[in-house]
Amino acid sequence: MYGRFGLVLLALVAVLVWFLPSYYTGLLTQIGLYALVTIGLNMFMGYAGQVSLGQAAFVGIGAYTSAALAVKGHVTPWLGLIAGALVAALVAYVLSFIALRLRENLLALATLALGIVINVVFNEWEFIGGSSGFKDIPGFALGAFTFDQRAYAILAWALVALGIWFAGNVVRSSFGRALIAISAGELGAQTLGVESERLKRQTFVLSAVYAGVAGAVYASSFSYIDPSSFSFLLSVNFVLMSVIGGIRSLWGAVIGAAVVVALGQVLQNVVPLVLPSARGDFQQFFLGVILIAMLILLPRGITSRLREARA
Amino acid sequence: MTAVASPLTTTLEVRGVSVRFGGVIAVADVTFTAHTAEVLGVMGPNGAGKTTLFNVISGVQRPTSGEVSLGGSRLTGRGVEDVAALGVTRTFQTPVMFWGLTVRESVEVALAAREFGGTYPPAPWRELLRCGFGTPGRRRENAVLRECADAILTGAGIAAMAGRATESLAFGEERLLEMARALAVSPNVLLLDEPLSALNPDEIEAVLTSIRSARASGVAVLLVEHAVGELLAVADRVVVLDHGRKIAEGSPQAVAADPLVIDAYIGDELE
Structure with a gap:
């Protein structure tokens, strides 16, 4: 079901890109990449019942790995994508031994701090460009064809289709059921032999793979990255997408990403009309207000309401 | 000289287990064994240390001293999942639902x-x-x-x-599910923490039937229960705790007639 849903979306995007102006094609790519990150985040937050406020760091690691390999080593972004996913996975694996000892609020704080620390590394490490980052990052290519906006949108959504298929298989398997069990009653599940720490660790690493892949594609499609692209605010936006769509929902991840990107566009155009002196930060302010409103009005996300309507 | 063949195989051994929380002694030097295919009742007034004892056996709580072993291999010091993997599982006073x-x-x-x-x-x-x-x-x-x-x-x-x-699910249904879930892991030892409380008579009968069939299939069932009548009816042997100490052990009849036990329960009611 998830696989087919992903393919339908991919087909839709593959058609749309021929009719949309390139600006909107770029937005489609952005929504796809954000959706990919949020699918991974929903596995960790919605299914395993944990919290991560540092997901942007893994996007950054994927982006920086791929960009550094391409710029410094002339490695094709296709390999960079795999390397980005692997490095993000490795970092998540190592960090999980610190972070996953903690629970709930403390885990949220720890992931927040780790995200900030990784961003500091991006800023201070001259080898990867320091605060000015990388520019002129080589793009993806297939033979003689160098990717254009359309191709990136299709690539992003092909990855979404793959990602949602894989995640869909996981959540409907023993693995996914065990995740739900530990999120509902960790000790109860452990007394049945469920290795909760191992499950959480693997899901955290999986979420980092999704983020790393998205980051690698992001780097090549924008051809420019710097540390500010992967700040704490981006992590908060991923949580926002997750919550808006519904954390225990894979479709919700896609809906959440689309809603947040669309809202950003609306705010960008509307806020200056209402508050002429407002700058970019006001968008973030309004997204924050919306997050709080969502948590009060629809704590289980848009998809929960859709599910109730169907039932 | 003929050796007396024991019909019971030793499974779970609790040796000299004590648990202190700060200055409070929750369990004091408790020793007993539970055998395959028997129901061992664990009785005692509130605060006697029954649940703490279950926490120690299932690996949730590390004892201050003493150890628990199953068929010769040590359970103490292992994590909850590993204890479960060795065949010891449990239910909770408040059922844990997924x-x-x-x-x-x-x-x-x-x-x-x-x-x-x-x-x-x-x-x-x-x-x-x-x-x-x-x-x-x-x-x-x-x-x-x-x-x-x-x-x-x-x-x-x-x-x-x-x-x-x-x-x-209603509360009683939760209990039945939790019990079925625990039996699904084919345990050697099943710890049931007040499985009958707040159940209606039909549900009580269903739980007792499950307990008996678990025993028939060779499980050592440890049963903490405040419904003394039901506990004495289903248990093969009973261990009685009071203020963390074991004050009696034996057949249900013997334990029910033990003046120390009667005193512990009446004393508790007067408090």
């Missing part, structure tokens, strides 16, 4: 651990990849798990609940 799963899926969680050698997931990463890629082998195993789960629910007399969301 909200988000159906009744059948909850049992499948327990079964998955058993099917894969005691803990789930088995080999790191491989299981995640097999599930994610939906390999044919993994799908077959899922179908098997589902069939096993239905068989267990039928055995527990709750097959009609199989498709229901766990959020929708």
Whole structure:
């Protein structure tokens, strides 16, 4: 079901890109990449019942790995994508031994701090460009064809289709059921032999793979990255997408990403009309207000309401 | 000289277990054994240390001193999952439900651990990849798990609940599911913490039937229960705790007549 849903979306995007102006094609790519990150985040937050406020760091690691390999080593972004996913996975694996000892609020704080620390590394490490980052990052290519906006949108959504298929298989398997069990009653599940720490660790690493892949594609499609692209605010936006769509929902991840990107566009155009002196930060302010409103009005996300309507 | 053949095989050994919380002694130097295919009642007034003792056996609480072993291998010092993998599982005073799963899926969680050698997931990463890629082998195993789960629910007399969301269960149904889930891991030792409290007579009968059939299949059942009448009726032997100490051990009849036990219970009522 998830696989087919992903393919339908991919087909839709593959058609749309021929009719949309390139600006909107770029937005489609952005929504796809954000959706990919949020699918991974929903596995960790919605299914395993944990919290991560540092997901942007893994996007950054994927982006920086791929960009550094391409710029410094002339490695094709296709390999960079795999390397980005692997490095993000490795970092998540190592960090999980610190972070996953903690629970709930403390885990949220720890992931927040780790995200900030990784961003500091991006800023201070001259080898990867320091605060000015990388520019002129080589793009993806297939033979003689160098990717254009359309191709990136299709690539992003092909990855979404793959990602949602894989995640869909996981959540409907023993693995996914065990995740739900530990999120509902960790000790109860452990007394049945469920290795909760191992499950959480693997899901955290999986979420980092999704983020790393998205980051690698992001780097090549924008051809420019710097540390500010992967700040704490981006992590908060991923949580926002997750919550808006519904954390225990894979479709919700896609809906959440689309809603947040669309809202950003609306705010960008509307806020200056209402508050002429407002700058970019006001968008973030309004997204924050919306997050709080969502948590009060629809704590289980848009998809929960859709599910109730169907039932 | 003929050796007296013991009909009972020793399974669980609790040796000199003490638990101190700061200055409070919750369990003091408790020693007993539980055997396969018997129901061992654990009695005692409130605060006697029964639940703490269960926490020690199931690996939730590390004892201050003493140790617990099963068939000669040490349980003390192992994590809850590892204790479970060795065949010791439990239920809780307040049933722990896996909200988000159906009744059948909850049992499948327990079964998955058993099917894969005691803990789930088995080999790191491989299981995640097999599930994610939906390999044919993994799908077959899922179908098997589902069939096993239905068989267990039928055995527990709750097959009609199989498709229901766990959020929708009444308290008594939660108890029955928790019990079925625990039995799904094919335990050697099953710790039941007040499995009869707040149940109606039909549910009590269903739980007692489950306990007896677990015993018949060779499980050592440790039963903490405040319903003394039911406990004495179903238990083969009884251990009585008071203020953390073992004050009596023996057949239900002997224990019920023990003046120390009567005193502990009456004393408790007067307090």
